[in-house]
Amino acid sequence: MADDITTGTTNDAAAPAGTGAEDTGLHNATHGVEIQLRNLTKKYPGQSRAAVQDVTMTIPAGEIVALVGPSGCGKTTTMKLINRLIEPTSGEILIGGEDARKQPADQLRRHVGYVIQQGGLFPHMTIAENVALVPKMLKWAKPRIAERVDEMLELVGLEPTQFRDRYPRQLSGGQQQRVGVARALAADPPVLLMDEPFGAVDPITRGRLQDELLHLQDELHKTIVFVTHDFDEAVKLGDRIAVLAEGSQIVQYAEPAEILARPANDFVRGFIGTGGAMKLLHVTRIADVELGAGVTAQVGDDAGTVHTRLSEADEPWAVVLDANSRPVQWATVEDLAGKQGPVSDYGTPITTTISGRADLQAGLEALLGSDTDFVPVTRRRRYIGLVSLNTVQGAIQQLREQARETAAASKDGATTALAETVATAPASKEGGA
Ligand SMILES: Nc1ncnc2c1ncn2[C@@H]1O[C@H](COP(=O)(O)OP(=O)(O)OP(=O)(O)O)[C@@H](O)[C@H]1O
Numbered sequence: 001m002a003d004d005i006t007t008g009t010t011n012d013a014a015a016p017a018g019t020g021a022e023d024t025g026l027h028n029a030t031h032g033v034e035i036q037l038r039n040l041t042k043k044y045p046g047q048s049r050a051a052v053q054d055v056t057m058t059i060p061a062g063e064i065v066a067l068v069g070p071s072g073c074g075k076t077t078t079m080k081l082i083n084r085l086i087e088p089t090s091g092e093i094l095i096g097g098e099d100a101r102k103q104p105a106d107q108l109r110r111h112v113g114y115v116i117q118q119g120g121l122f123p124h125m126t127i128a129e130n131v132a133l134v135p136k137m138l139k140w141a142k143p144r145i146a147e148r149v150d151e152m153l154e155l156v157g158l159e160p161t162q163f164r165d166r167y168p169r170q171l172s173g174g175q176q177q178r179v180g181v182a183r184a185l186a187a188d189p190p191v192l193l194m195d196e197p198f199g200a201v202d203p204i205t206r207g208r209l210q211d212e213l214l215h216l217q218d219e220l221h222k223t224i225v226f227v228t229h230d231f232d233e234a235v236k237l238g239d240r241i242a243v244l245a246e247g248s249q250i251v252q253y254a255e256p257a258e259i260l261a262r263p264a265n266d267f268v269r270g271f272i273g274t275g276g277a278m279k280l281l282h283v284t285r286i287a288d289v290e291l292g293a294g295v296t297a298q299v300g301d302d303a304g305t306v307h308t309r310l311s312e313a314d315e316p317w318a319v320v321l322d323a324n325s326r327p328v329q330w331a332t333v334e335d336l337a338g339k340q341g342p343v344s345d346y347g348t349p350i351t352t353t354i355s356g357r358a359d360l361q362a363g364l365e366a367l368l369g370s371d372t373d374f375v376p377v378t379r380r381r382r383y384i385g386l387v388s389l390n391t392v393q394g395a396i397q398q399l400r401e402q403a404r405e406t407a408a409a410s411k412d413g414a415t416t417a418l419a420e421t422v423a424t425a426p427a428s429k430e431g432g433a
Pocket residue numbers: 044045047051069070071072073074075076077078
């Protein structure tokens with residue numbers, strides 16, 4: 001056991017206080033910067049084909065960009081080029097507008113965090129020593145390193161007193177993965193490279209780690225490049241997805257909804273796998289689609305008056321709202337025929353409502369589980385409209401239409417030509433995963 005090993009007793013010479021990066025509390029964490037790859041090529045010695053062939057792409061500041069592509073297409077090579085674990089054969093990498101090749105390696109490590117599968121932790125080092133790696137390399141003062149280690153462990157949901165002195169083998173896969181993220185964030189880099197970080201954990205832990213990453217990103221606004229074989233993971237995490245073919249060639253680079261609504265070709269379709277329309281529902285918020293308005297009434301309205309309004313509008317029922325505009329009852333034409341007094345005396349309670357913040361898939365589930373064909377949608381619990389099967393279908397059509405227009409507007413010759421070239425290539429085994 002490592003009882004005697006703490007961050008403060010590692011065997012390095014005492015580092016000068018205050019050396020290294022500026023203070024990095026969470027609240028003032030360094031936000032992400034743009035990454036630009038310009039005509040980037042990497043040909044490994046002795047290989048006939050380049051692993052990365054003339055790749056040009058911009059990764060916007062503060063976004064998560066997911067790289068998806070078949071095994072061996074050059075994703076890891078691209079990541080290692082960005083943090084200069086390997087040198088390009090030609091081309092440029094700009095991080096925050098600065099040429100990565102001109103930055104001293106130290107500075108680059110400080111600017112780019114790297115997370116790999118199972119966290120890539122050093123087995124002979126404690127958790128604290130693993131997390132302290134980059135700050136130590138940057139010669140931070142020991143008390144500051146110790147403080148930062150605890151802060152990072154807390155950030156990723158690991159109690160420092162419980163975990164800092166353990167060794168990686170004494171942690172579960174998911175916990176090791178969290179330590180990997182803590183280590184990558186320790187020096188507060190603007191850029192985080194994550195190479196299949198959640199590939200080796202079970203689906204439930206994976207889902208939880210994905211949620212935690214999104215939660216962290218809400219706070220930290222890093223620029224994150226995320227490699228995955230799992231298209232669903234790319235859809236969930238990516239602000240944008242780049243679908244890559246051999247040589248890291250970009251077949252399609254767009255927001256998830258656009259790729260799902262309008263895959264560039266069969267190669268991309270292969271990655272999306274089955275159920276593309278369902279995935280599209282998953283990335284679309286109910287409040288963002290055209291909802292049915294319905295006829296509404298207030299609880300105190302006269303039943304006869306509401307009946308007249310329904311008859312005139314040729315609508316079968318009204319949504320009755322309380323004084324705070326919350327939907328509380330359905331009142332049908334039949335219920336109200338020949339009635340007087342408050343409409344609320346004749347309605348039936350609304351049992352299912354859904355928040356406009358929910359996605360369309362949740363809306364569809366609510367509809368299928370409800371005994372009505374419409375479900376009232378709320379924002380801050382106030383009524384904003386109705387969702388129905390027609391709404392869902394209309395939204396899918398509209399998303400496809402929008403994607404078609406965006407694609408037509410942004411299509412450049414090179415991408416189109418490439419898309420056509422790979423259109424006939426078989427999708428990878430992992431594509432449907
Ligand atoms: N050090 C190396 N020397 C020679 N060839 C290499 C080296 N590293 C990778 N390659 C080759 O470069 C190509 C791209 O590899 P890379 O690891 O970047 O792909 P990848 O898309 O990350 O694959 P995977 O999804 O399987 O991890 C492959 O054909 C691989 O065999």
